[in-house]
Amino acid sequence: MIESVINPLNTDWTTWVITAFCALVAGMSKSGLKGFAMINIPLLANLYGGMASVGILLPFLIFGDIFALVYYRRSAEWKYIKILFPWALAGVLIATFFGRYINDEQFRISIGIAIIICLALIVYKDIYGGKQVLSDKKWFSSSLGLSGGFATMIGNAAGPIFNLYLMSMRLPKNVFIGTGAIFYLILNLLKFPIQMFYWDSISLKSLQLNFVLLPVLLTGAFIGKRIVKYIPEKAYRYFVIGVISVSAIMLFF
Template structure:
Protein backbone atom coordinates (compact mmCIF):
# COMPACT_ATOMS: atom_id res chain seq x y z
CA UNK A 1 0.00 0.00 0.00
CA UNK A 2 1.40 3.39 -0.97
CA UNK A 3 2.31 5.59 1.96
CA UNK A 4 0.61 8.92 2.49
CA UNK A 5 3.93 10.76 2.07
CA UNK A 6 4.57 9.07 -1.26
CA UNK A 7 1.07 9.86 -2.50
CA UNK A 8 1.39 13.47 -1.38
CA UNK A 9 4.68 13.80 -3.24
CA UNK A 10 3.12 12.37 -6.43
CA UNK A 11 0.39 15.00 -6.21
CA UNK A 12 2.43 17.99 -5.10
CA UNK A 13 5.67 17.25 -6.95
CA UNK A 14 4.73 15.53 -10.24
CA UNK A 15 8.00 16.53 -11.94
CA UNK A 16 9.93 14.78 -9.16
CA UNK A 17 12.36 17.66 -8.71
CA UNK A 18 14.26 18.28 -5.49
CA UNK A 19 12.29 20.13 -2.85
CA UNK A 20 14.69 23.06 -3.05
CA UNK A 21 13.86 23.40 -6.77
CA UNK A 22 10.17 22.96 -5.93
CA UNK A 23 10.19 25.84 -3.43
CA UNK A 24 12.15 28.10 -5.80
CA UNK A 25 9.53 27.34 -8.47
CA UNK A 26 6.82 28.21 -5.94
CA UNK A 27 8.58 31.51 -5.25
CA UNK A 28 8.70 32.19 -9.00
CA UNK A 29 4.93 31.58 -9.18
CA UNK A 30 4.40 34.14 -6.41
CA UNK A 31 6.66 36.66 -8.17
CA UNK A 32 4.71 36.20 -11.44
CA UNK A 33 1.43 37.01 -9.67
CA UNK A 34 3.07 39.94 -7.89
CA UNK A 35 4.39 41.28 -11.20
CA UNK A 36 1.19 40.85 -13.20
CA UNK A 37 -1.00 42.75 -10.74
CA UNK A 38 1.51 45.17 -9.32
CA UNK A 39 5.13 45.88 -10.05
CA UNK A 40 5.22 45.24 -13.79
CA UNK A 41 8.40 43.71 -15.14
CA UNK A 42 9.78 42.22 -11.95
CA UNK A 43 8.61 38.80 -13.15
CA UNK A 44 11.41 38.85 -15.73
CA UNK A 45 13.80 37.68 -13.01
CA UNK A 46 12.03 34.30 -13.03
CA UNK A 47 13.08 33.57 -16.63
CA UNK A 48 16.81 32.97 -15.99
CA UNK A 49 16.09 31.28 -12.64
CA UNK A 50 13.74 28.68 -14.16
CA UNK A 51 16.02 28.24 -17.18
CA UNK A 52 18.93 27.35 -14.90
CA UNK A 53 16.86 24.78 -13.01
CA UNK A 54 14.90 23.17 -15.86
CA UNK A 55 16.63 24.12 -19.12
CA UNK A 56 15.57 26.60 -21.78
CA UNK A 57 12.54 25.24 -23.61
CA UNK A 58 11.19 23.21 -20.67
CA UNK A 59 11.37 26.24 -18.39
CA UNK A 60 9.35 28.26 -20.94
CA UNK A 61 6.65 25.59 -20.79
CA UNK A 62 6.61 25.61 -17.00
CA UNK A 63 6.47 29.40 -16.83
CA UNK A 64 3.72 29.93 -19.42
CA UNK A 65 0.72 28.63 -17.38
CA UNK A 66 1.86 30.76 -14.42
CA UNK A 67 1.76 33.76 -16.75
CA UNK A 68 -1.76 32.85 -17.91
CA UNK A 69 -2.97 32.55 -14.30
CA UNK A 70 -1.30 35.85 -13.41
CA UNK A 71 -2.88 37.58 -16.40
CA UNK A 72 -6.31 36.23 -15.44
CA UNK A 73 -6.00 37.64 -11.92
CA UNK A 74 -4.72 40.98 -13.26
CA UNK A 75 -7.60 41.21 -15.74
CA UNK A 76 -10.02 40.49 -12.90
CA UNK A 77 -8.49 43.19 -10.69
CA UNK A 78 -8.00 45.86 -13.38
CA UNK A 79 -10.85 45.11 -15.80
CA UNK A 80 -12.17 48.68 -15.49
CA UNK A 81 -8.80 50.10 -16.53
CA UNK A 82 -8.17 48.01 -19.64
CA UNK A 83 -8.02 49.60 -23.09
CA UNK A 84 -7.78 47.16 -25.99
CA UNK A 85 -7.55 50.05 -28.45
CA UNK A 86 -4.06 50.88 -27.17
CA UNK A 87 -2.61 47.54 -28.30
CA UNK A 88 -4.89 46.19 -31.02
CA UNK A 89 -2.62 47.41 -33.81
CA UNK A 90 0.18 45.28 -32.33
CA UNK A 91 -1.78 42.04 -32.46
CA UNK A 92 -1.35 41.06 -36.17
CA UNK A 93 2.40 41.64 -35.93
CA UNK A 94 2.63 39.80 -32.60
CA UNK A 95 0.79 36.78 -34.06
CA UNK A 96 3.19 36.79 -37.01
CA UNK A 97 6.11 36.83 -34.57
CA UNK A 98 4.65 33.88 -32.63
CA UNK A 99 4.16 31.83 -35.80
CA UNK A 100 7.70 32.64 -36.95
CA UNK A 101 9.05 31.49 -33.60
CA UNK A 102 7.03 28.26 -33.77
CA UNK A 103 8.52 27.48 -37.19
CA UNK A 104 12.14 28.10 -36.24
CA UNK A 105 12.06 27.55 -32.49
CA UNK A 106 13.66 24.11 -32.54
CA UNK A 107 16.26 25.03 -35.15
CA UNK A 108 17.50 28.48 -34.22
CA UNK A 109 19.74 29.51 -31.36
CA UNK A 110 18.00 32.38 -29.63
CA UNK A 111 21.13 33.66 -27.83
CA UNK A 112 21.94 36.19 -30.55
CA UNK A 113 18.30 37.25 -30.82
CA UNK A 114 18.06 37.81 -27.06
CA UNK A 115 21.22 39.88 -27.10
CA UNK A 116 19.99 42.04 -29.98
CA UNK A 117 16.58 42.39 -28.33
CA UNK A 118 18.19 43.49 -25.06
CA UNK A 119 20.36 46.05 -26.87
CA UNK A 120 17.36 47.42 -28.77
CA UNK A 121 15.26 47.66 -25.61
CA UNK A 122 18.05 49.47 -23.76
CA UNK A 123 18.47 51.83 -26.72
CA UNK A 124 14.73 52.62 -26.84
CA UNK A 125 14.68 53.02 -23.06
CA UNK A 126 17.56 55.48 -23.24
CA UNK A 127 15.58 57.39 -25.86
CA UNK A 128 12.52 57.60 -23.60
CA UNK A 129 14.65 58.76 -20.65
CA UNK A 130 16.25 61.40 -22.88
CA UNK A 131 12.85 62.69 -23.98
CA UNK A 132 11.62 62.66 -20.38
CA UNK A 133 14.44 65.00 -19.38
CA UNK A 134 14.10 67.13 -22.50
CA UNK A 135 10.37 67.58 -21.99
CA UNK A 136 9.38 65.89 -25.26
CA UNK A 137 6.78 63.10 -25.23
CA UNK A 138 7.26 60.47 -27.97
CA UNK A 139 4.48 57.92 -28.44
CA UNK A 140 5.63 54.69 -30.12
CA UNK A 141 2.02 53.77 -30.89
CA UNK A 142 1.79 56.63 -33.40
CA UNK A 143 4.60 55.20 -35.52
CA UNK A 144 3.61 52.40 -37.89
CA UNK A 145 7.20 51.16 -38.05
CA UNK A 146 7.70 51.08 -34.28
CA UNK A 147 4.32 49.44 -33.73
CA UNK A 148 5.10 46.76 -36.33
CA UNK A 149 8.60 46.18 -35.00
CA UNK A 150 7.35 46.01 -31.41
CA UNK A 151 4.65 43.50 -32.32
CA UNK A 152 6.84 41.25 -34.48
CA UNK A 153 9.89 41.15 -32.22
CA UNK A 154 7.72 40.92 -29.11
CA UNK A 155 5.67 38.05 -30.54
CA UNK A 156 8.84 36.16 -31.43
CA UNK A 157 10.40 36.83 -28.03
CA UNK A 158 7.30 35.84 -26.07
CA UNK A 159 7.11 32.50 -27.89
CA UNK A 160 10.82 31.70 -27.67
CA UNK A 161 11.30 32.49 -24.02
CA UNK A 162 8.37 34.43 -22.52
CA UNK A 163 10.74 37.38 -22.72
CA UNK A 164 8.66 40.05 -24.42
CA UNK A 165 7.77 41.95 -21.26
CA UNK A 166 10.36 44.74 -21.66
CA UNK A 167 9.40 45.33 -25.31
CA UNK A 168 5.64 45.60 -24.76
CA UNK A 169 6.05 47.47 -21.46
CA UNK A 170 8.27 49.96 -23.24
CA UNK A 171 5.56 50.47 -25.88
CA UNK A 172 2.94 51.13 -23.20
CA UNK A 173 5.37 53.27 -21.21
CA UNK A 174 5.86 55.58 -24.20
CA UNK A 175 2.10 56.25 -24.18
CA UNK A 176 2.29 57.56 -20.61
CA UNK A 177 -0.72 55.62 -19.39
CA UNK A 178 -1.81 55.94 -15.74
CA UNK A 179 -0.44 53.03 -13.72
CA UNK A 180 -3.75 51.15 -13.41
CA UNK A 181 -4.41 51.50 -17.15
CA UNK A 182 -0.82 50.43 -17.82
CA UNK A 183 -1.30 47.25 -15.78
CA UNK A 184 -4.80 46.45 -17.05
CA UNK A 185 -4.03 47.06 -20.72
CA UNK A 186 -0.86 44.98 -20.52
CA UNK A 187 -2.76 42.20 -18.76
CA UNK A 188 -5.45 41.74 -21.44
CA UNK A 189 -2.84 41.89 -24.21
CA UNK A 190 -0.53 39.35 -22.59
CA UNK A 191 -3.43 37.10 -21.62
CA UNK A 192 -4.47 36.92 -25.28
CA UNK A 193 -0.96 36.12 -26.48
CA UNK A 194 -0.21 33.62 -23.71
CA UNK A 195 -3.40 31.63 -24.31
CA UNK A 196 -2.57 31.48 -28.03
CA UNK A 197 0.89 30.12 -27.19
CA UNK A 198 -0.30 27.21 -25.01
CA UNK A 199 -1.29 24.77 -27.83
CA UNK A 200 2.03 25.35 -29.59
CA UNK A 201 3.96 24.54 -26.42
CA UNK A 202 1.82 21.49 -25.71
CA UNK A 203 1.42 19.87 -29.13
CA UNK A 204 4.41 21.05 -31.17
CA UNK A 205 7.27 21.82 -28.80
CA UNK A 206 6.02 19.46 -26.05
CA UNK A 207 7.48 21.83 -23.46
CA UNK A 208 4.16 21.66 -21.57
CA UNK A 209 3.21 18.19 -20.34
CA UNK A 210 0.44 16.83 -18.14
CA UNK A 211 2.97 16.58 -15.30
CA UNK A 212 4.14 20.18 -15.70
CA UNK A 213 0.51 21.36 -15.85
CA UNK A 214 -0.18 19.49 -12.62
CA UNK A 215 2.73 21.36 -11.03
CA UNK A 216 1.28 24.64 -12.32
CA UNK A 217 -2.15 23.95 -10.83
CA UNK A 218 -0.63 22.91 -7.51
CA UNK A 219 1.07 26.31 -7.36
CA UNK A 220 -1.88 28.46 -8.50
CA UNK A 221 -2.46 29.71 -4.91
CA UNK A 222 1.04 31.23 -4.92
CA UNK A 223 0.20 33.15 -8.11
CA UNK A 224 -3.08 34.33 -6.57
CA UNK A 225 -1.53 35.55 -3.32
CA UNK A 226 1.27 37.18 -5.31
CA UNK A 227 -1.37 39.02 -7.35
CA UNK A 228 -3.13 40.21 -4.19
CA UNK A 229 0.16 41.41 -2.72
CA UNK A 230 1.13 43.18 -5.95
CA UNK A 231 -2.21 44.95 -6.18
CA UNK A 232 -1.85 46.14 -2.58
CA UNK A 233 1.72 47.36 -2.99
CA UNK A 234 1.09 49.26 -6.25
CA UNK A 235 -1.75 51.22 -4.62
CA UNK A 236 0.84 52.95 -2.42
CA UNK A 237 3.16 53.93 -5.28
CA UNK A 238 2.65 57.38 -6.86
CA UNK A 239 2.38 57.66 -10.66
CA UNK A 240 5.84 59.15 -11.11
CA UNK A 241 7.42 56.60 -8.80
CA UNK A 242 5.70 53.79 -10.69
CA UNK A 243 7.09 55.07 -14.00
CA UNK A 244 10.63 55.26 -12.58
CA UNK A 245 10.28 51.76 -11.17
CA UNK A 246 9.11 50.32 -14.50
CA UNK A 247 12.01 52.01 -16.32
CA UNK A 248 14.47 50.50 -13.81
CA UNK A 249 12.94 47.03 -14.11
CA UNK A 250 13.00 47.16 -17.93
CA UNK A 251 16.69 48.07 -17.79
CA UNK A 252 17.42 45.26 -15.31
CA UNK A 253 15.41 42.77 -17.37
CA UNK A 254 17.39 43.66 -20.47
CA UNK A 255 20.65 43.09 -18.62
CA UNK A 256 19.35 39.71 -17.42
CA UNK A 257 18.56 38.79 -21.03
CA UNK A 258 22.16 39.57 -21.94
CA UNK A 259 23.50 37.50 -19.04
CA UNK A 260 21.07 34.56 -19.36
Protein backbone atom coordinates in the same frame (compact mmCIF):
# COMPACT_ATOMS: atom_id res chain seq x y z
CA MET B 1 1.22 9.53 -2.13
CA ILE B 2 1.12 13.17 -1.01
CA GLU B 3 4.55 13.77 -2.50
CA SER B 4 3.42 12.52 -5.92
CA VAL B 5 0.53 14.99 -5.80
CA ILE B 6 2.41 18.13 -4.78
CA ASN B 7 5.65 17.26 -6.59
CA PRO B 8 4.51 15.52 -9.79
CA LEU B 9 7.81 16.10 -11.61
CA ASN B 10 9.72 14.28 -8.82
CA THR B 11 12.29 17.05 -8.49
CA ASP B 12 14.34 17.66 -5.36
CA TRP B 13 12.68 19.93 -2.83
CA THR B 14 15.10 22.80 -3.42
CA THR B 15 13.95 22.90 -7.05
CA TRP B 16 10.33 22.73 -5.89
CA VAL B 17 10.76 25.66 -3.48
CA ILE B 18 12.48 27.79 -6.14
CA THR B 19 9.63 26.99 -8.55
CA ALA B 20 7.14 28.07 -5.87
CA PHE B 21 9.11 31.31 -5.48
CA CYS B 22 8.81 31.85 -9.25
CA ALA B 23 5.03 31.39 -8.97
CA LEU B 24 4.94 34.04 -6.22
CA VAL B 25 6.99 36.44 -8.35
CA ALA B 26 4.77 35.81 -11.41
CA GLY B 27 1.71 36.76 -9.36
CA MET B 28 3.34 39.94 -8.05
CA SER B 29 4.43 40.94 -11.54
CA LYS B 30 1.07 40.39 -13.18
CA SER B 31 -0.84 42.34 -10.52
CA GLY B 32 1.19 45.48 -11.10
CA LEU B 33 4.89 45.10 -10.26
CA LYS B 34 5.71 44.89 -13.95
CA GLY B 35 8.94 43.24 -14.99
CA PHE B 36 9.57 41.24 -11.81
CA ALA B 37 8.78 37.99 -13.60
CA MET B 38 11.88 38.38 -15.78
CA ILE B 39 13.97 36.82 -13.01
CA ASN B 40 11.91 33.63 -13.43
CA ILE B 41 13.31 33.03 -16.91
CA PRO B 42 16.95 32.33 -15.96
CA LEU B 43 15.94 30.60 -12.70
CA LEU B 44 13.59 28.08 -14.33
CA ALA B 45 15.85 27.58 -17.36
CA ASN B 46 18.69 26.64 -15.02
CA LEU B 47 16.48 24.16 -13.15
CA TYR B 48 14.54 22.52 -15.98
CA GLY B 49 16.32 23.44 -19.23
CA GLY B 50 15.24 25.97 -21.83
CA MET B 51 12.29 24.29 -23.53
CA ALA B 52 10.81 22.71 -20.38
CA SER B 53 11.13 25.95 -18.40
CA VAL B 54 9.05 27.80 -21.00
CA GLY B 55 6.27 25.25 -20.56
CA ILE B 56 6.34 25.50 -16.76
CA LEU B 57 6.27 29.29 -16.74
CA LEU B 58 3.49 29.84 -19.31
CA PRO B 59 0.55 28.55 -17.17
CA PHE B 60 1.78 30.71 -14.28
CA LEU B 61 1.64 33.72 -16.59
CA ILE B 62 -1.88 32.84 -17.75
CA PHE B 63 -3.09 32.52 -14.15
CA GLY B 64 -1.55 35.90 -13.36
CA ASP B 65 -3.10 37.50 -16.45
CA ILE B 66 -6.54 36.29 -15.42
CA PHE B 67 -6.09 37.74 -11.93
CA ALA B 68 -4.95 41.10 -13.33
CA LEU B 69 -7.82 41.12 -15.81
CA VAL B 70 -10.39 40.63 -13.03
CA TYR B 71 -9.12 43.68 -11.15
CA TYR B 72 -8.05 46.03 -13.94
CA ARG B 73 -10.29 45.11 -16.91
CA ARG B 74 -12.27 48.38 -16.73
CA SER B 75 -9.07 50.37 -17.11
CA ALA B 76 -7.93 48.60 -20.29
CA GLU B 77 -7.68 50.44 -23.61
CA TRP B 78 -8.42 48.15 -26.58
CA LYS B 79 -7.18 50.64 -29.17
CA TYR B 80 -3.57 50.10 -28.08
CA ILE B 81 -4.01 46.33 -28.21
CA LYS B 82 -5.35 46.52 -31.77
CA ILE B 83 -2.29 48.46 -32.95
CA LEU B 84 0.25 46.04 -31.54
CA PHE B 85 -1.51 42.67 -31.81
CA PRO B 86 -1.09 41.93 -35.57
CA TRP B 87 2.67 42.48 -35.33
CA ALA B 88 2.93 40.42 -32.15
CA LEU B 89 0.94 37.59 -33.74
CA ALA B 90 3.33 37.61 -36.70
CA GLY B 91 6.24 37.35 -34.27
CA VAL B 92 4.62 34.37 -32.53
CA LEU B 93 4.05 32.56 -35.85
CA ILE B 94 7.64 33.14 -36.94
CA ALA B 95 8.95 31.83 -33.63
CA THR B 96 6.65 28.79 -33.78
CA PHE B 97 8.21 27.47 -36.96
CA PHE B 98 11.75 28.83 -36.79
CA GLY B 99 12.41 29.19 -33.08
CA ARG B 100 14.24 25.89 -32.72
CA TYR B 101 16.80 26.84 -35.36
CA ILE B 102 17.73 30.32 -34.08
CA ASN B 103 20.78 30.92 -31.92
CA ASP B 104 19.32 31.82 -28.54
CA GLU B 105 22.32 33.83 -27.38
CA GLN B 106 22.37 36.05 -30.47
CA PHE B 107 18.63 36.59 -30.18
CA ARG B 108 18.82 37.59 -26.51
CA ILE B 109 21.62 40.09 -27.17
CA SER B 110 19.81 41.70 -30.11
CA ILE B 111 16.59 42.04 -28.10
CA GLY B 112 18.53 43.54 -25.19
CA ILE B 113 20.14 46.12 -27.48
CA ALA B 114 16.77 46.99 -29.05
CA ILE B 115 15.16 47.49 -25.62
CA ILE B 116 17.99 49.73 -24.40
CA ILE B 117 17.85 51.89 -27.55
CA CYS B 118 14.06 52.33 -27.35
CA LEU B 119 14.24 52.96 -23.60
CA ALA B 120 16.88 55.62 -24.18
CA LEU B 121 14.54 57.34 -26.66
CA ILE B 122 11.71 57.38 -24.10
CA VAL B 123 13.94 58.72 -21.31
CA TYR B 124 15.30 61.38 -23.69
CA LYS B 125 11.77 62.52 -24.49
CA ASP B 126 10.88 62.54 -20.78
CA ILE B 127 13.81 64.84 -20.06
CA TYR B 128 13.70 67.16 -23.05
CA GLY B 129 10.00 66.98 -23.88
CA GLY B 130 8.54 67.19 -27.34
CA LYS B 131 5.05 66.81 -28.80
CA GLN B 132 5.75 63.76 -30.92
CA VAL B 133 4.70 60.44 -29.39
CA LEU B 134 6.89 57.45 -30.22
CA SER B 135 3.96 55.05 -30.19
CA ASP B 136 2.45 56.98 -33.12
CA LYS B 137 5.43 55.94 -35.24
CA LYS B 138 4.69 52.83 -37.28
CA TRP B 139 8.32 51.65 -37.11
CA PHE B 140 8.17 51.80 -33.31
CA SER B 141 4.96 49.77 -32.88
CA SER B 142 5.77 47.27 -35.65
CA SER B 143 9.34 46.57 -34.49
CA LEU B 144 8.36 46.18 -30.84
CA GLY B 145 5.31 44.08 -31.74
CA LEU B 146 7.25 41.73 -34.00
CA SER B 147 10.21 41.28 -31.65
CA GLY B 148 7.87 41.02 -28.66
CA GLY B 149 5.80 38.29 -30.27
CA PHE B 150 8.94 36.37 -31.12
CA ALA B 151 10.39 36.82 -27.62
CA THR B 152 7.19 35.75 -25.87
CA MET B 153 7.03 32.54 -27.90
CA ILE B 154 10.69 31.61 -27.51
CA GLY B 155 11.12 32.28 -23.82
CA ASN B 156 8.19 34.21 -22.32
CA ALA B 157 10.59 37.16 -22.40
CA ALA B 158 8.43 39.84 -24.02
CA GLY B 159 7.57 41.70 -20.82
CA PRO B 160 10.13 44.51 -21.20
CA ILE B 161 9.27 44.97 -24.87
CA PHE B 162 5.50 45.29 -24.48
CA ASN B 163 5.85 47.29 -21.27
CA LEU B 164 8.12 49.64 -23.16
CA TYR B 165 5.48 50.19 -25.86
CA LEU B 166 2.76 50.95 -23.29
CA MET B 167 5.16 53.09 -21.27
CA SER B 168 5.89 55.23 -24.36
CA MET B 169 2.27 56.43 -24.27
CA ARG B 170 2.54 57.71 -20.70
CA LEU B 171 -0.57 55.78 -19.70
CA PRO B 172 -1.96 56.09 -16.16
CA LYS B 173 -0.93 53.25 -13.85
CA ASN B 174 -4.21 51.31 -13.90
CA VAL B 175 -4.63 51.70 -17.68
CA PHE B 176 -1.07 50.45 -18.14
CA ILE B 177 -1.75 47.34 -16.02
CA GLY B 178 -5.22 46.60 -17.44
CA THR B 179 -4.22 46.99 -21.08
CA GLY B 180 -1.17 44.80 -20.56
CA ALA B 181 -3.26 42.14 -18.81
CA ILE B 182 -5.64 41.69 -21.75
CA PHE B 183 -2.85 41.79 -24.30
CA TYR B 184 -0.69 39.23 -22.50
CA LEU B 185 -3.65 36.92 -21.80
CA ILE B 186 -4.64 36.77 -25.47
CA LEU B 187 -1.08 36.01 -26.57
CA ASN B 188 -0.43 33.49 -23.82
CA LEU B 189 -3.64 31.59 -24.56
CA LEU B 190 -2.61 31.41 -28.23
CA LYS B 191 0.79 30.06 -27.23
CA PHE B 192 -0.57 27.36 -24.93
CA PRO B 193 -1.73 24.76 -27.53
CA ILE B 194 1.42 25.36 -29.60
CA GLN B 195 3.69 24.67 -26.66
CA MET B 196 1.65 21.70 -25.46
CA PHE B 197 1.02 19.88 -28.74
CA TYR B 198 3.74 21.13 -31.12
CA TRP B 199 6.72 21.82 -28.87
CA ASP B 200 5.75 19.28 -26.16
CA SER B 201 7.06 21.70 -23.53
CA ILE B 202 3.86 21.38 -21.44
CA SER B 203 2.83 18.02 -20.00
CA LEU B 204 0.01 16.88 -17.74
CA LYS B 205 2.50 16.58 -14.88
CA SER B 206 3.88 20.09 -15.37
CA LEU B 207 0.31 21.39 -15.47
CA GLN B 208 -0.36 19.55 -12.22
CA LEU B 209 2.56 21.41 -10.64
CA ASN B 210 1.16 24.71 -11.93
CA PHE B 211 -2.19 24.03 -10.25
CA VAL B 212 -0.53 22.87 -7.02
CA LEU B 213 1.33 26.19 -6.84
CA LEU B 214 -1.68 28.30 -7.87
CA PRO B 215 -2.36 29.41 -4.24
CA VAL B 216 1.23 30.67 -4.06
CA LEU B 217 0.75 32.65 -7.28
CA LEU B 218 -2.52 34.16 -6.01
CA THR B 219 -0.78 35.17 -2.79
CA GLY B 220 1.84 36.98 -4.86
CA ALA B 221 -0.90 38.66 -6.91
CA PHE B 222 -2.60 40.03 -3.79
CA ILE B 223 0.74 41.25 -2.42
CA GLY B 224 1.60 42.97 -5.70
CA LYS B 225 -1.82 44.61 -5.94
CA ARG B 226 -1.49 46.01 -2.41
CA ILE B 227 1.99 47.39 -3.05
CA VAL B 228 0.96 49.08 -6.32
CA LYS B 229 -1.77 51.02 -4.49
CA TYR B 230 0.86 52.92 -2.51
CA ILE B 231 3.14 53.77 -5.45
CA PRO B 232 2.46 57.26 -6.93
CA GLU B 233 1.99 57.55 -10.70
CA LYS B 234 5.34 59.22 -11.35
CA ALA B 235 7.25 56.87 -9.07
CA TYR B 236 5.53 53.90 -10.74
CA ARG B 237 6.74 55.09 -14.14
CA TYR B 238 10.31 55.30 -12.85
CA PHE B 239 9.94 51.88 -11.24
CA VAL B 240 8.85 50.26 -14.51
CA ILE B 241 11.61 52.02 -16.46
CA GLY B 242 14.13 50.75 -13.92
CA VAL B 243 12.86 47.17 -14.10
CA ILE B 244 12.87 47.26 -17.91
CA SER B 245 16.48 48.45 -17.81
CA VAL B 246 17.54 45.64 -15.48
CA SER B 247 15.59 43.10 -17.55
CA ALA B 248 17.35 44.24 -20.72
CA ILE B 249 20.75 43.91 -19.04
CA MET B 250 19.80 40.43 -17.78
CA LEU B 251 19.25 39.34 -21.37
CA PHE B 252 22.97 39.80 -22.02
CA PHE B 253 23.79 37.19 -19.37
